[in-house]
Amino acid sequence: MEERDVDWYIENKLFMEIHNSERKSFEGCRRRWDWHFRDSLYPPTTIKVFEFGIAYHKGMEVYYNPETWSFDPEVRAQLSIKAFVDSCEAQRAKAIASNAFYDAEVEQDYNERVELGRGMLSYYFSSVAPKEDNWIPVKAEIAFIVPIKNPETDEEVMWCKCNTCEEKAFKYLHFLAENGTDHTAEEYWTLDPNDPLYWKGLPVVYAGRIDLIVQDRFGNYWVLDWKTAKNVTAEENTEFLDLDGQIATYVWALRKL
Ligand SMILES: [Zn+2]
Numbered sequence: 001m002e003e004r005d006v007d008w009y010i011e012n013k014l015f016m017e018i019h020n021s022e023r024k025s026f027e028g029c030r031r032r033w034d035w036h037f038r039d040s041l042y043p044p045t046t047i048k049v050f051e052f053g054i055a056y057h058k059g060m061e062v063y064y065n066p067e068t069w070s071f072d073p074e075v076r077a078q079l080s081i082k083a084f085v086d087s088c089e090a091q092r093a094k095a096i097a098s099n100a101f102y103d104a105e106v107e108q109d110y111n112e113r114v115e116l117g118r119g120m121l122s123y124y125f126s127s128v129a130p131k132e133d134n135w136i137p138v139k140a141e142i143a144f145i146v147p148i149k150n151p152e153t154d155e156e157v158m159w160c161k162c163n164t165c166e167e168k169a170f171k172y173l174h175f176l177a178e179n180g181t182d183h184t185a186e187e188y189w190t191l192d193p194n195d196p197l198y199w200k201g202l203p204v205v206y207a208g209r210i211d212l213i214v215q216d217r218f219g220n221y222w223v224l225d226w227k228t229a230k231n232v233t234a235e236e237n238t239e240f241l242d243l244d245g246q247i248a249t250y251v252w253a254l255r256k257l
Pocket of ligand 1 (some may be wrong): 007016161162163164165166202
């Protein structure tokens with residue numbers, strides 16, 4: 001068997017992925033990170049602020065769709081609000097279908113969310129976008145997966161051999177061996193360190209989704225990311241962008257691509 005390169009692993013969704021949320025969690029509190037990302041101890045439901053964020057992003061994706069950018073802004077605004085509301089209603093339907101705790105309080109919460117989002121988007125489209133949109137959208141919702149360099153050996157790809165990766169890799173091997181390939185699982189990799197086919201691990205990658213890339217009138221590209229928050233403190237206003245690791249790492253990923 002020929003050796004498989006990192007692209008093969010990525011194409012077959014075999015990797016150890018790190019996202020911005022995990023990076024932030026690790027920076028914030030190691031114990032919380034350990035519980036969440038290594039022991040998988042977290043509530044099984046999507047927390048409501050996340051649901052709101054997802055719906056809000058759907059709205060923005062529609063407003064800044066490069067293909068409809070020439071439409072009347074008022075039309076784009078209405079389409080966007082509709083996309084937001086549709087997304088909230090889909091979440092509500094899912095909650096009703098799957099969650100035994102859909103009661104009057106939850107019902108009220110979904111209703112309030114829809115109204116809150118409508119208000120936020122309307123304000124944004126009437127008072128913020130006309131002033132700030134001095135550029136054209138190039139591409140929205142860009143998913144990326146980039147291998148992370150090994151900081152100790154300087155190798156271009158870092159390979160992970162944790163239990164989760166091992167399980168994932170060998171499950172896939174058996175799937176391959178049983179589904180129409182000419183090779184048995186053992187012909188791909190082995191766990192014998194003396195064998196030339198010794199399993200080296202799964203590549204560690206940084207994965208994420210960029211909300212929007214725009215181009216200004218000078219031809220420069222900008223990365224936009226939508227944030228929704230109850231409030232932003234004065235401190236966050238002045239320092240948070242300079243210290244923001246999310247966009248910085250996204251730019252790093254884009255450069256690598
Ligand atoms: Zn791993």
